Amino acid sequence: MARNAKPISRIAGIAAATFVVVAVLLAFVGIGLRVNTVSGLGPAEWQAIQFTIAQSTLSALLSCVLAVPVARALARRKFWGRTFLITLLGAPFILPVIVAMLGLLAIFGRSGVLNDMLEMIGIAKVSIYGLQGVVLAHVFFNLPLAIRLLVQGWQGVPAERFRLSAQLGMGPRMVFRLIELPLLMRILPGAFALIFVICLTSFAVALTLGGGPRATTIELAIYQAFRFDFNLGRAALLSLVQLFVAGGAAVLAFWLVPAVTFGGGMDRMQKRWDAQGNGTRALDGVCIAFAASFLILPLLAILTSGLRGLVEVPLIVWTSAWTSLWVALVSVLVLLVVALPMAGWIATSRRASVEAIGLLGLSVSPLMIGTGWFILIHPYASPTDWALVVTISVNAMMALPFALRILVPSIRQTAQTYDRLSGALGISGIAFWRCVLLPRSRPQIGFAAGLTAALSVGDLGVIALFGDPDRSTLPLQMHRLMGSYRTDAAAGAALILLALAFGLFGIMDYWGRRNAIA
Amino acid sequence: MLSLNKIEITQGSFNLGAHFDVATGQKVAVIGPSGAGKSTLVGAICGFIDLRAGQLILAGRDITNVQPDGRDMAMLFQDNNLFPHLTIAQNVGLGIRPAMRLTSDEAAQVHKALQRVGLTNFGSRKPSELSGGQQSRAALARALVQSKSWMILDEPFAALGPALRAEMLDLVAEVAAETKAGVMMVTHAPEDAQRISDSVIFVADGVAHGPQATAGLLDNPPPALKAYLG
Numbered sequence: 014m015a016r017n018a019k020p021i022s023r024i025a026g027i028a029a030a031t032f033v034v035v036a037v038l039l040a041f042v043g044i045g046l047r048v049n050t051v052s053g054l055g056p057a058e059w060q061a062i063q064f065t066i067a068q069s070t071l072s073a074l075l076s077c078v079l080a081v082p083v084a085r086a087l088a089r090r091k092f093w094g095r096t097f098l099i100t101l102l103g104a105p106f107i108l109p110v111i112v113a114m115l116g117l118l119a120i121f122g123r124s125g126v127l128n129d130m131l132e133m134i135g136i137a138k139v140s141i142y143g144l145q146g147v148v149l150a151h152v153f154f155n156l157p158l159a160i161r162l163l164v165q166g167w168q169g170v171p172a173e174r175f176r177l178s179a180q181l182g183m184g185p186r187m188v189f190r191l192i193e194l195p196l197l198m199r200i201l202p203g204a205f206a207l208i209f210v211i212c213l214t215s216f217a218v219a220l221t222l223g224g225g226p227r228a229t230t231i232e233l234a235i236y237q238a239f240r241f242d243f244n245l246g247r248a249a250l251l252s253l254v255q256l257f258v259a260g261g262a263a264v265l266a267f268w269l270v271p272a273v274t275f276g277g278g279m280d281r282m283q284k285r286w287d288a289q290g291n292g293t294r295a296l297d298g299v300c301i302a303f304a305a306s307f308l309i310l311p312l313l314a315i316l317t318s319g320l321r322g323l324v325e326v327p328l329i330v331w332t333s334a335w336t337s338l339w340v341a342l343v344s345v346l347v348l349l350v351v352a353l354p355m356a357g358w359i360a361t362s363r364r365a366s367v368e369a370i371g372l373l374g375l376s377v378s379p380l381m382i383g384t385g386w387f388i389l390i391h392p393y394a395s396p397t398d399w400a401l402v403v404t405i406s407v408n409a410m411m412a413l414p415f416a417l418r419i420l421v422p423s424i425r426q427t428a429q430t431y432d433r434l435s436g437a438l439g440i441s442g443i444a445f446w447r448c449v450l451l452p453r454s455r456p457q458i459g460f461a462a463g464l465t466a467a468l469s470v471g472d473l474g475v476i477a478l479f480g481d482p483d484r485s486t487l488p489l490q491m492h493r494l495m496g497s498y499r500t501d502a503a504a505g506a507a508l509i510l511l512a513l514a515f516g517l518f519g520i521m522d523y524w525g526r527r528n529a530i531a
Numbered sequence: 532m533l534s535l536n537k538i539e540i541t542q543g544s545f546n547l548g549a550h551f552d553v554a555t556g557q558k559v560a561v562i563g564p565s566g567a568g569k570s571t572l573v574g575a576i577c578g579f580i581d582l583r584a585g586q587l588i589l590a591g592r593d594i595t596n597v598q599p600d601g602r603d604m605a606m607l608f609q610d611n612n613l614f615p616h617l618t619i620a621q622n623v624g625l626g627i628r629p630a631m632r633l634t635s636d637e638a639a640q641v642h643k644a645l646q647r648v649g650l651t652n653f654g655s656r657k658p659s660e661l662s663g664g665q666q667s668r669a670a671l672a673r674a675l676v677q678s679k680s681w682m683i684l685d686e687p688f689a690a691l692g693p694a695l696r697a698e699m700l701d702l703v704a705e706v707a708a709e710t711k712a713g714v715m716m717v718t719h720a721p722e723d724a725q726r727i728s729d730s731v732i733f734v735a736d737g738v739a740h741g742p743q744a745t746a747g748l749l750d751n752p753p754p755a756l757k758a759y760l761g
Contacts, residue, residue: 173611176579181677182600183629190631195616284579286598 021428021450022442026358029351033410037377040385041256047388048253049246060226061234062254068144068230069212072151073205076159079152080204081197083304084163086297089285098305099164102157104312107464107518109471110154110217111488112507115495116311117141117150118221119318126310146222147230151215155208157308166200167193172284179286188287206266213259214378217473220492231255235380239478245388252381263376319508322501329482330490330506334513337470337487340405341517344469345462347409352416352461357450359417360425379407383475400479404486408469415468416461420454427453459525466517471510487513533576533681533713535739538585540568540575547571547734551741555590555680558707558714559742560724563734564759569717570609572732572739573683576715577606590680600629605677605712607687612670613658619669620645620654626673644672647709648702664695668702675706682707684716696720700727721749721760735759 054062087099105113120126121141128138141149170192178188216232223229229237231254238248288294386403390396396403431449435441440448451458473488480489487510494503533553540547547568553559561569574580576587578599586595594602605626613622623641624633633641645654648668658666667687674682684703688696704727707714715732718724724731730742735755752760 171611173608174614176577176599176606176608177612177614178629179579179599180577180604180606181625181629182598183625187629191614191617286578286600 021357021361021445023358023361025354026356029354030358033351033355033413036406036410037382039389040377040382043385043388044249044252044256044381046249047245048249050250054250054254057226057229058234058251058254061229061231061251062258064144064223064228065213065230065232065258068147068151068215069209071144071148072155072212073208075148075152076155076208077201077205079156079304080159080163081201082296082300083156084160084167085193086300087160087164088167089288090294090297090301092301094305098301098308101305101308102161102164104308104515105154105157107467107471107514108154108312109467109473109488109510109514110150111221111473111491111495112315112471112511112514113153113311114150114218114221115318115491115504115507116315117146117153119314120310121146121149126314142222143225143228147215147218147228150218150222151208151212153307153311154218155211156304159204159208160304162200162204163197166196170196175285175287183287185288185290185293206262210259210263210266213262214255216378216380216477217488217492220473220477221495231258232378232380235384236477239384239387245384245391248384249388252378252384255378255381256376259378260376315504315507315511318501318504319511322503322505323508324505325499325501326505326509327502330487330494330502330509333485333490334487334506334509336401336485337510338513338517340401340408340486341466341470341513344405344408344412345465345521347405348412348416348465349458349462351409352413352420353446353458355413356417356420356424357428357446359421360428377410379411379472379474380478382407382410383478387478396479397481397484400476400481400484403479404472404474404476405469407475408472409465411472411474412461412465412468415464419457419461419464423454423457424450456525459521459523463518463521463525466521467514470517471514532588532590534586534588535576536586536588538575538587539583540571540580541583542571542580545571546737547739548737549739549741550585551732551739553713553715553730553732553742556711556713557730557742558704558728559716559730559732560728560745561715561717561732561734561739562719562721562724562756562759565719567734568737568739569734570685572734573606573685573715573717577604577683578602603679604681604683605674605679606683607667607670607674607685609686609689612687613666615658618655618657619650619661619672622658622669623654623673623676626675626677640676641672644675645669647675647706648672663690664699667691667699671699671702671706675710678710679712681713681715682710684714686717686719689719696723697726703727725749733759 087095118125118141122128123138123140125141131138140146174192178192183191214232215230216236219228219230219233220236223233231251235248235251235255238244238251383403387396390399427450435445435449471488473492476486476489477492480486485493487506491503491506491510494506532555535549535551537550538548545568549572561572563569571580575582578597582595586593588594589603613619620641621631623644624637627633627637627640642654645651648671650665650668650672653661653665653669658669661669670687682703688699691699700723703714703716714727716723716727724745728745731745731748732742733740733748733756748756749760
């Protein structure tokens, strides 16, 4: 085949990438127009920066440290419910943050299960608000991610290696030094970097459990500058700060972040001959029980209180649920239109720099983009009229890095495998997409779409900046109910939101995997 | 003597049964169609796969439930026989003692074993710097220092070319002779069996048939074996 006759045209990919870059640049223009550099960074801003970095470091550190014993236990023990637990580890990724907050409050909150128990044995109550609460919530979301990354690592160890160590009579300590330690050294830096970056732009967690001068993230400070003071200059300045902190960290982390595979096969397990002693068995049992209850108890609390609260749910919750649903579906559409051509371009390009464009979404934060666009729209139109358009675009952009990570490997492999055959048959362009790429990558497309839908339906970000009571999504509505102490109604709304997120993900993922050719 | 006393292995819907003895110091080839259970058989003998029924007796000792390292067997797998992040000498040293530090006597033993398999100056290299044949030699050096009464080989040379494979088989025979070990070797190639083995275990249709003299069996194969040999 001639060198230039690639089956995938680059034009569509370049166009989609340009669209993303322009959208981000526009936000920068908006921020640049209003940024107030005269006053410089005041003590409040410095405190927000410090808190943001401190909570991210702690969250990433705790998630990684706790993940090691749990992942090791999961990798080497067979027990009833193992497959279920491993599936459940994927849940926090698609669980709407605001819903999880409600579950965590039910367990760790002021009148939660934990404090009730502490009170019974006469110990002072612990508060979930402030640094410890923010870190707790971040660990809830990211511990499962770290565990999954590590379990994958353990499963990547060739079976012969454990056989060999059994053959040579190595005990748990030698197996740790020879097999497990190198594995941890390889995976943990990336896992730490990924979690650190995710936590830097955390908004909904800080909104619920943080606040006040001592526990405000940069992202939350942007929101407060907007909502409470309507100080666009300060919001723009904070956005700039966020760009340097989160963007800088994301660029650094890009080189460390491991390839995240979300697919199945995690329930396979390898037979092990070391660590048969009662001590290690008990230790593993404790680790598994700890992780399982940390995950399951808040989810159970959401279910039980949600079922009770369902009757209390006001009509507006249902209308905003409908809004959330179609916003999510349009987001998925936008994502696919952008992500598929880009993935095709990245997959067939030899330059690694192209892949970096896809990560732009990780380095910019939703509220930063929102601030920039708000400043641009504000003089010409009412930003609330644009609330849903902005939400849809930002949701799609935020999901883009994940979608590309999922799509590119599969499209790259398909393109490489069928490049010559398709060339010989004259299949190229649209036909190549329709006949080869799309059907072969269907599971990945379904998965990416499901993920985007779940992230989008549960997102509480820019909508908090732009939204008004007429144009609010379900997460925002839920946040308002929580703010006005209508706990039962909020719990009912949480259950609806949970059903929407898991339902959308489930349907799209099922569509992808149905009839998939192995 | 190694006795397989009415052993049965079940993996999902796959079943394999065996009931025979192999004399000490014998060199036995295990042949049969792919998927027949050759690797499963040797995996079970080495303790990597549990038996559903039956006993394994080695030199009068019941080893059915003994951990792999307590069975007096050294196994070579199809691949991943070496830890990629350890040097060749460290990899061989693990055969003496599963620890990283060796006494000077033990280090000398490792050096001798490497010398024996023709890797004198390779001790400080990593496996990735060695060719496939050299990696096999390193694994054999480890089997040499392990000095077990059986060497079990699960097609470790399948990826090597014919000449190199023949060379490695000769080396296996030499190592086995020096450690007075028996050899049980899974192979696809009847010529491998002819080159090294005294007898052949034929695995097909869920049964591992007891060892029969190689020459006689291959010259005058029963119908199932004939179908496999083509």
